[in-house]
Amino acid sequence: MNSHDWESVIQRHLDGAALPEEVAGLSEQLESDADTRMLYIQMARIHATLAADDLDESDSDSFLRESTVFITKRPATLARWRLAVAALAVVALIAGVYFLRPSGEPEIATITELDGSVQWTGDGGQVTVDLEPGQRLHGGTLESLSVNSSAGLQFRDGSTVTVSGVSLLTISARDQKEFYLRHGNLSATVAPQPTGKPLIVHTPAAELEVLGTQFDVTADSSQTKVTVNEGRVRVERLTDGRVVEVPAAHQTVASIEVQQEFVVTALEKPTNSWKANLANEADEGRWISAMRALRLEVGRAVDNGEMTADEARQEFLARAANLREDEGSLHAAPVRSGRGARRDVSYMASLLVSREQSGPVVLAKGNKFRVRGRVRSPAGVTIGFSALDADRASGGRYLTRKRLEGEFDIELPLDAFQLLGDRSGATSPLGRELIHWWCSTDSREAVLEITSVRLLEPE
């Protein structure tokens, strides 16, 4: 790339519009080349000066006014939106490859289980929302659309795959199995594969080669976590081509940033308790730190003429100094719910338990969930979790409903939860691994906030 190309990447990065791979490449270039750093600083200072908005009014007409940095309302960020567009473009590209292939391909997998909102895109781009267990699939893209949805597939060789939470998985219909997990969670039990034709799993940050094993993958645009329960998986970090082999009862995290550690670690022993890290484990919902909430509060007071900007700063500092860094709440965000073509909306806060844990959280007799939070108006709330058996072949979603009002602090024993759907086999969550936890309401007015979630040790 020449300086013109870097200028273009720098500009996209300034607007939050660069792809993670582009930002990784830019970082590498900035680390090694002083000229690119100078170009970056010059461009970024223009952006920074305009954004910091501190030029004198007299010098630049009315459009650059006094700084309002300290007490401002946070505007919607562009970065996520742009990333979403980029992700859709990637999806469209991948989907396009499959849609353009000739029809008449063999069916390669059968749906074995379905929960919640799931759709399939295949056969020339045809989208199917009314999926049913037993339905056979050609190559295409499976989307699990909400945190409490999941789909199980069985392949002709007996291998099984479960996709859960908000996930996007493209499946190739060639004789060698290839999966493209763009984001989300995949658990697979893979039958021994033919020599020289391992199952390949592509993710944005890593490529996995599997001969026959049981493993879980969680991927997003910049990192992939691989946990191997049985067998062995070869993981290549795409940014630098480094490879590690992950044996049973071990895990690794491959980041697109080469500075991040890329090592194999042993899984910790299962525990029967969990304290949610709301900021880092949030899957649906918006984390707002207590400090930011305070800033908004004093900002509103300034807007309403209840205090001056100087008084607001003093108030902010006096109160913020006593706040803990991890203090805050997870605000429920709108998500699509309902099966098939229904387009219901609910407001959900959810947590992906495995994101921060280095060992499984296994549910035991006597466990209770303790949930704290608040609702602005009384509302019916659904609290649920998903849990899987150790072999990942079976599991379920468990729900309970409560009517909540104002500030709440509730304890929910596991037997308060009902297994969703009519299932054969084991129905108890005991002994199963906690995967997702969520809380949702259909009431927009409720403005549901979660401030703490814990799985209390069995008494």
Add this chain to the structure above:
Amino acid sequence: MSTDNDHERFTRLLIQYEPELLRCVLVAVPNRADARDILQECSVALWRRFSEYDSERPFANWAMGFVRMEVRRFLRKSQRRAQLTERAAELLLQDEEQHAAELDERERYLKNCLDALSGDQRELLDGYYHKEHSVSELSQRNGRSVEAVYKMLQRIRLALHQCIESQMRGAEA
């Protein structure tokens, strides 16, 4: 124990140096909302340690150490998103400090260059940077595609960069 006097002195210093600190944060973390959050955390850290501040030393220099620390912490926490690496951000902040005099000069030229923009260009910058409209909102208001708005913003910043370069060369000649 901090006194009211300390509180007032600290607030005054913070108000005075806030734009300069924010500009530094925005170089490493261009997203404005993230940069403000970093500065918020930084201001609280500065206040907690204000009793250690030696008033004989420039406040901005003392505060920059905290800015670097908070930027590093933010980048570490948000490693899942498209952010610069900690190393790249650190080098940028170092270079920025090293070239402070030149960058101040460039900023003075930026003011002249802004005056040379067309009405449409100024309106777009006003909407994006001052009114903080999203690109999607701006595209609806202007009847242009989102991509076209991004391109326009990038072209305007490039034009400002080229204008500054030309003024710098003129000053040297």
